[in-house]
Amino acid sequence: MFDLERWQEIFETIGKNKLRTFLTGLSVASGIFILIILLGIGEGMKNGISKEFERDAANMVSVWTNVTSKEYKGLNPGRAITLKNEDYTSTVNNYQDQLEYKSSVFMIWNGTVNFKKESGSYRVEGVWPDYQFLENADMTEGRFLNYRDNDNIEKVVILGNKVRNDLFKNGEDPIGQYVEISDINFKVVGVYSDPGGEREESRVFLPINTAQRVFNGGNDVRSLAFTLHKRDNFEQALAESEQFSAELETYLKEKHNVAPDDTRAITINNSLENTKRFYDLTNMIIIFFWGVGICTIIAGIVGVSNIMLIIVKERTREIGIRKALGAEPLSIIGMILHESIFVTTIAGFIGLITSLALLEFVGPLIETNYIANPSVNFNVALSTVFILVFAGAVAGFFPAWRAARIKPIIALRDE
Amino acid sequence: MIEIKDLHKSYKMGSNSLHVLKGINFSVAEGELVSIMGSSGSGKSTLLNILGMLDEADSGTYTLDGLPIKNLNEKIAARYRNKFLGFIFQSFNLISYKNALDNVALPLYYQGIKHRERVDIAMSYLEKVGLADWATHLPNELSGGQKQRVAIARALASNPKVLLADEPTGALDTKTSYEVMELIQGINDEGRTILVVTHEHDISLMTKRIVNLKDGLIIDDSKVDQVRANSYV
Numbered sequence: 001m002f003d004l005e006r007w008q009e010i011f012e013t014i015g016k017n018k019l020r021t022f023l024t025g026l027s028v029a030s031g032i033f034i035l036i037i038l039l040g041i042g043e044g045m046k047n048g049i050s051k052e053f054e055r056d057a058a059n060m061v062s063v064w065t066n067v068t069s070k071e072y073k074g075l076n077p078g079r080a081i082t083l084k085n086e087d088y089t090s091t092v093n094n095y096q097d098q099l100e101y102k103s104s105v106f107m108i109w110n111g112t113v114n115f116k117k118e119s120g121s122y123r124v125e126g127v128w129p130d131y132q133f134l135e136n137a138d139m140t141e142g143r144f145l146n147y148r149d150n151d152n153i154e155k156v157v158i159l160g161n162k163v164r165n166d167l168f169k170n171g172e173d174p175i176g177q178y179v180e181i182s183d184i185n186f187k188v189v190g191v192y193s194d195p196g197g198e199r200e201e202s203r204v205f206l207p208i209n210t211a212q213r214v215f216n217g218g219n220d221v222r223s224l225a226f227t228l229h230k231r232d233n234f235e236q237a238l239a240e241s242e243q244f245s246a247e248l249e250t251y252l253k254e255k256h257n258v259a260p261d262d263t264r265a266i267t268i269n270n271s272l273e274n275t276k277r278f279y280d281l282t283n284m285i286i287i288f289f290w291g292v293g294i295c296t297i298i299a300g301i302v303g304v305s306n307i308m309l310i311i312v313k314e315r316t317r318e319i320g321i322r323k324a325l326g327a328e329p330l331s332i333i334g335m336i337l338h339e340s341i342f343v344t345t346i347a348g349f350i351g352l353i354t355s356l357a358l359l360e361f362v363g364p365l366i367e368t369n370y371i372a373n374p375s376v377n378f379n380v381a382l383s384t385v386f387i388l389v390f391a392g393a394v395a396g397f398f399p400a401w402r403a404a405r406i407k408p409i410i411a412l413r414d415e
Numbered sequence: 416m417i418e419i420k421d422l423h424k425s426y427k428m429g430s431n432s433l434h435v436l437k438g439i440n441f442s443v444a445e446g447e448l449v450s451i452m453g454s455s456g457s458g459k460s461t462l463l464n465i466l467g468m469l470d471e472a473d474s475g476t477y478t479l480d481g482l483p484i485k486n487l488n489e490k491i492a493a494r495y496r497n498k499f500l501g502f503i504f505q506s507f508n509l510i511s512y513k514n515a516l517d518n519v520a521l522p523l524y525y526q527g528i529k530h531r532e533r534v535d536i537a538m539s540y541l542e543k544v545g546l547a548d549w550a551t552h553l554p555n556e557l558s559g560g561q562k563q564r565v566a567i568a569r570a571l572a573s574n575p576k577v578l579l580a581d582e583p584t585g586a587l588d589t590k591t592s593y594e595v596m597e598l599i600q601g602i603n604d605e606g607r608t609i610l611v612v613t614h615e616h617d618i619s620l621m622t623k624r625i626v627n628l629k630d631g632l633i634i635d636d637s638k639v640d641q642v643r644a645n646s647y648v
Binding site: 005008009013017317318321323324326327328329331404407409412 | 489490494509510511
């Protein structure tokens with residue numbers, strides 16, 4: 001490998017056979033280029049889809065209610081089911097050990113929020129402090145609600161980032177300011193952002209006790225949200241959360257006299273199940289792109305092998321001459337392999353660098369919902385280059401080996 | 416220099432076996448210039464290929480400068496060819512993408528000589544054949560005679576014990592042929608052993624000894640009075 005004379009010989013050969021070198025290089029470089037771009041897009045799709053799923057905690061179990069759709073125990077369908085504070089507290093008590101975050105939600109769909117002359121209509125939700133984690137809300141300013149706010153029925157409010165931008169147009173610091181919600185003053189104590197984007201950020205949060213009092217909610221609750229403790233094993237986590245949601249469903253349906261098969265009156269959404277579907281989907285996408293990519297690589301290898309075969313065929317006479325002049329078979333094989341490995345390596349890295357550069361510079365400019373930040377694992381990219389180089393060497397070895405074994409007299413006769 | 420005893424060689428042609436050499440006995444002393452004559456099919460090229468270790472005999476012995484040549488593997492054959500033999504072919508067999516100088520330097524590369532030294536030696540042999548000014552030209556920029564001179568320079572470059580020329584003038588016109596023969600005679604005058612395979616009578620007369628082959632056997636082996644090639648020019 002480090003034989004300077006050999007290198008000189010190879011550079012000379014490459015320099016004198018530019019077209020051949022170019023064609024070999026092109027097939028390798030384009031194979032690598034296509035593979036990396038495909039993998040990048042696959043990763044981008046995965047990122048894009050997972051962003052869609054990031055709005056709320058990934059392992060959230062949420063409950064909401066509607067009117068009954070089935071007659072049960074002599075009760076008519078069409079009854080409105082409303083959850084109560086007791087539903088929440090008893091669930092929390094029963095599953096104390098399993099629950100990580102928990103909150104009940106009391107909600108006003110269109111609450112008018114005013115600050116000075118600015119006003120807007122937003123979803124107003126009375127929630128527990130844990131809700132921050134259930135919603136994946138990041139505090140950009142101030143703090144979230146705490147239990148003392150709830151106990152003392154404080155009139156404090158957390159604004160979504162969009163609400164803040166709508167109301168505080170002059171860039172004023174909202175913390176400590178008072179906004180009016182339905183003509184009642186609330187003190188702003190925090191602003192949050194949500195990975196789900198604007199729709200999720202056009203909400204305001206109040207302590208649930210405060211919200212129920214102010215909006216005459218009594219002890220009604222719109223929905224419940226829980227997460228279970230994280231488990232290292234996805235299957236275990238899924239099983240636990242499925243069991244929890246099934247038990248919760250049975251309990252709530254029994255308590256509210258809802259038919260066990262009435263899916264409309266009480267709906268339980270287990271996002272871990274969705275997550276599983278999401279992982280299956282993204283895995284399918286990744287497998288698909290890998291499949292296409294591997295086929296591309298195989299096509300590249302076939303291309304390289306073909307070219308190697310032609311090169312050896314074309315050089316049969318030259319090999320005969322070299323052998324007549326005293327080249328040993330090993331040196332013939334070495335010469336051909338050395339050249340092919342050198343060319344495929346250089347071409348492979350050119351393909352690698354151009355595709356990575358494309359992903360790096362064009363990737364962030366892609367603005368669609370389902371592709372975000374296409375990128376590729378550098379080690380994976382590097383390995384594919386080496387696989388292709390190795391495959392090219394193997395593909396080149398057999399014709400080279402055969403050529404080296406041809407008797408020089410036969411090779412010289414080759415016209 | 417060369418000792419050959421009872422050499423046999425046959426080729427398989429499908430189910431038939433073609434007996435090409437049927438027991439050749441032949442020896443060449445150092446400094447001889449021998450021509451091997453014969454019509455096509457007489458086995459003269461086969462004999463030369465065996466002498467050149469490009470092919471192997473079925474039976475018989477071959478000794479080159481006291482060294483028995485037998486049971487060669489590819490690697491040793493290659494080394495012997497490089498050290499002991501220089502080849503001159505009818506179709507020149509220059510490497511098309513290498514210039515004259517690099518072609519001449521190629522045997523030296525396989526001897527493991529460093530680049531700078533290779534170039535110096537190759538240049539001196541190009542001068543010897545009168546083509547120093549053409550060193551950087553590719554073979555397709557040279558005339559037939561010039562190509563053969565480059566090939567001769569290449570054959571000489573490794574300073575071999577024996578030069579083997581297979582129809583060296585076969586692809587050249589008469590005038591150029593004589594020029595090439597003049598060069599070969601000059602090299603022989605310096606004491607180098609040379610074997611020339613040819614079927615041209617005038618060319619064989621320019622050597623010092625003619626060996627006549629017919630149907631795989633030597634039918635005549637006689638010394639001749641050498642005709643100097645420059646007497647024609």
